[in-house]
Amino acid sequence: MSSKLSKLTNEVSLLSNRLRRNTFMGFVKVVLMALMASVAIYQSYVLFIDxxxxxxxxxxxxxxxxxxxxxxxxxxxxxxxxxxxxxxxxxxxxxxxxxxxxxxxxxxxxxxxxxxxxxxxxxxxxxxxxxxxxxxxxxxxxxxxxxxxxxxxxxxxxxxxxxxxxVKLETFGFVEAMRAVGVERRSYTIGDNKAFLDPFQPExxxxxxxxxxxxxxxxxxxxxxxxxxxxxxxxxxxxxxxxxxxxxxxxxxxxxxxxxxxxxxxxxxxxxxxxxxxxxxxxxxxxxxxxxxxxxxxxxxxxxxxxxxxxxxxxxxxx
Incomplete structure (x- = not known):
């Protein structure tokens, strides 16, 4: 008898929690819808009236x-x-x-x-x-x-x-820094000057x-x-x-x-x-x-x- 009562109590508790969650989510949805409606009305006012x-x-x-x-x-x-x-x-x-x-x-x-x-x-x-x-x-x-x-x-x-x-055009030069840390630059292009602003190439x-x-x-x-x-x-x-x-x-x-x-x-x-x-x-x-x-x-x-x-x-x- 006590186990049935305990099970029933748990089910009631779960149902109560669901209702509270649904009520809260419903409240949030109503608030969001009201906010969206207010924004829509405001937009209409600004665009067509104000x-x-x-x-x-x-x-x-x-x-x-x-x-x-x-x-x-x-x-x-x-x-x-x-x-x-x-x-x-x-x-x-x-x-x-x-x-x-x-x-x-x-x-x-x-x-x-x-x-x-x-x-x-x-x-x-x-x-x-x-x-x-x-x-x-x-x-x-x-x-x-x-x-x-x-x-x-x-x-x-x-x-x-x-x-x-x-007028100015700016870029950087990292050639010496790359040499100092031993980094090799690889750039594959067609056109002799395609990478003419590449900061990793010598001027x-x-x-x-x-x-x-x-x-x-x-x-x-x-x-x-x-x-x-x-x-x-x-x-x-x-x-x-x-x-x-x-x-x-x-x-x-x-x-x-x-x-x-x-x-x-x-x-x-x-x-x-x-x-x-x-x-x-x-x-x-x-x-x-x-x-x-x-x-x-x-x-x-x-x-x-x-x-x-x-x-x-x-x-x-x-x-």
Whole structure:
């Protein structure tokens, strides 16, 4: 009798545990479903309601240019920036466009895409005013883009970092280190110079000459031509301007790299009063999704601001 009672007690206990587990899992499922539904509703609001209802009303359009200028970057892809700029200028309600720049540079091609977009638009008659305001830094490829700005609207803060007009290609040389530890490098290629950037091979003078004269020099000549065409006779003839050095915003005015200094807040106040609107709408702000939490791009964007103190590294880029 006692064994039957004990067995029955165990079965009741197991059943009770299952019920508790099922109840807990059911609660978790309900919470997750509610969270997903909330995210879906929020996404719908951001994408279809928030902001879009004001785009037909008077406003100032904002284009964010930030981080590394490169294909696929959230705020540095030339095609995406151009598309956002086109939407901003075509909007019936936009009275002016502010490009907020905070970039240490990046890919020449992406800079070329957005520079050409700006240059083409600003060459039109009766175009909307376009202001380019440099925040912490605008170097290399960012300056390539900024050179397109006309009408004395290329601005910076007094403490902004501006310049770094130059081109570089970097690699390493581990030949001596390999000899010291007795390591042999084996690389199988077809094409005499296929592995010309291999850091485990001795430097080749023919390849070095090719890099300097056929890669870096043409890119630098193109860079200089864009800066000279954009800044015109405003640009100082001081040879240091095109030497890769970086300047503060206050110094950049004297050198003709920018037109004036102000702050982002002061610029917004000025345009708000001029166009009688307190509405500022971002045209390339992308709504975040719950799945973005699992993507590296989400976290890289989160740390853009905190990394602003590391500009010495941010400037260390290709263009």
């Amino acid at each position: 902001g879009s209802q004001d785009k037909d009303k008077d406003h100032i359009a904002i284009i964010k240019l930030a981080g590394t200028i490169a294909s696929g970057q959230k705020y540095g892809d030339g095609l995406s920036l151009s598309q956002a700029f086109h939407r901003a200028t075509e909007s019936k309600g936009s009275k002016a466009v502010i490009i907020q720049a905070n970039s240490g540079g990046g890919a020449p091609v992406q800079a070329e895409i957005f520079n050409e977009t700006l240059t083409t638009y600003l060459a039109k008659e009766n175009h909307k005013p376009v202001f380019f305001i440099i925040e912490e830094v605008c170097a290399s490829a960012c300056m390539y883009i900024a050179a397109a700005i006309t009408d004395n609207n290329l601005l910076a803060h007094k403490n902004s970092l501006v310049g770094s007009i130059g 080749d003078t023919i390849v070095k000459d090719h890099i300097n004269n056929r890669l870096l020099s043409p890119l630098f000549d193109e860079f200089k031509s864009v800066i000279l065409a954009g800044r015109g006779n405003k640009l100082s003839d001081d040879p240091r301007v095109l030497s890769g050095l970086v300047w503060t915003g206050s110094e950049a005015i004297k050198l003709g790299l920018i037109d004036d200094t102000t702050t982002s807040f002061r610029l917004r106040q000025k345009l708000s009063k001029q166009y009688d609107t307190d509405t500022f709408i971002s045209y390339n702000k992308k709504a975040s999704k719950i799945t973005d939490l699992f993507k590296s791009e989400f976290w890289s964007d989160v740390i853009i601001r905190s990394a602003s103190l590391q500009h010495s590294e941010a400037i260390n880029l290709k263009y």
